[in-house]
Amino acid sequence: FDDENYELYKKYRDKFKNIFNTEGLRLIEPHKNSFSLKNLPLSVSDSFGESLGKICVSSIFISATLSVNGSFDYFCNELGLSDVATKKVEGGGDFLKNGVCCIPEKEFYGEKKLEAYFSIIKKLEGGCLIIFNSLEMMNKVYNYLRMKKTGRQLILQTEVDLSQIDITAETVVLGCSIVREGIDFSGNNLKYVILDKLPFENISDVYLNARKEAFEKEYGNAFMNFYLPRAVIYFKQAVGRLIRHEDDNGAWIILDNRVLTKAYGKYFMDVLKDVQVCHRLSDLPSFAGGNNELH
Structure with missing residues (x-):
């Protein structure tokens, strides 16, 4: 210089x-x-654990999404929590049994998947929430459904304040992580939650890759100990949008057959343990019209 x-x-x-x-x-x-x-920072475990000790005599963490396959290790490692007692409470409020799950055995790609969405939305009766992994796919499905004129009220996450939405029997909400992580739609008109893909994060993300590399150095296998636990937690959050109260009921539709074909699928299906599973929409108890294409 x-x-x-x-x-x-x-x-x-x-x-x-x-x-x-x-x-x-x-x-x-x-x-x-x-x-x-x-x-x-690639990890907040040191600073969080240290700071928590300075401001709290003791702490209690309670959530439906803290454990993965019955273990709290991932959550505790992320926050630097050591020497803690953990307990997984079963029953007492297992509202998920009020729902059923449909997982088509075939996979849909490209135009076929857009056609499948149109067929589903035309035939389902009740409010729907569709959760995507990417804004690109969300917009593609939204534009396709608008073009096809489904006769339903289509609401796109990026165009409205979702906290102000009242779900009716004609409502179809399309969104990404924001609708998965904390939007609680009031009333019981939401009857279907549709997952476009299992919620694995984008492996090309620069920050995520840096975290993965740091994680591998400390804990080993990044897929089983980093990507998978995070995806299962996100899956729990998505599933939790449907059944919020003891008088709610409805169905989950998962358009990703990896839960059936991959060994890691059991970690996701464990979230829906004891929930009735079918592979054709026509087998859903509350489904009107049937759709034999989705099998």
């Missing part, structure tokens, strides 16, 4: 020293006339 630019460099070097000196993934985000530097 010449002298003038070197002084400018030193100014920013000192300003961003904390970012450069912290372990994690460093990102530069360009804007129109500026940029942002970010450091994303």
Whole structure:
């Protein structure tokens, strides 16, 4: 650098020293006339566990999504919780038995999957929530259903405030992770939750890949100990959108037959343990019209 630019460099070097000196993934985000530097920690376990000890004499964590295959290891490792007592409580509020699950044995791709969605939406009676893994697929299905004129009220996650939505028997909501992770639709008109794919995260994501590599160094197999537990937790969240109260009922439709064909499918199906499973929509007790194509 010449002298003038070197002084400018030193100014920013000192300003961003904390970012450069912290372990994690460093990102530069360009804007129109500026940029942002970010450091994303690959783990919060040390800082969270230490901070929690300073502000709490004791803590209790309660949720329907803390365990994977009966184990709390993933949750505890993520938050740096050691020397903790864990307990999985069964029964007492097993509302999932109020629902049934349909998993077509065939896989749908491209235009066939769009046609399958049209067929499903035309024939199902009751409010529907469709949960996608990607905005691209969500928009593709939304535009296709609009073009085909289903006669239903189509609501896209990105166009409305979902917390203000009242589900009716004609409503079809299309969304991604935001509808999976915490939207509680009031009333009991939601009768179907449709999962486009098992909720595995995008492995090309830069931050996720950095976390995966760090995880492998500490715990080993990243698929079984990182990707899979996260996907199962997201699956639990998605399944939980349907049955919220003891008088709710309905059906889950999973358009991803990997739960049947892959060895890891059992971890997802364990979430729906004791739930009646069928492979044709015409076998759903509350299904009107039938659809023999989906088998």
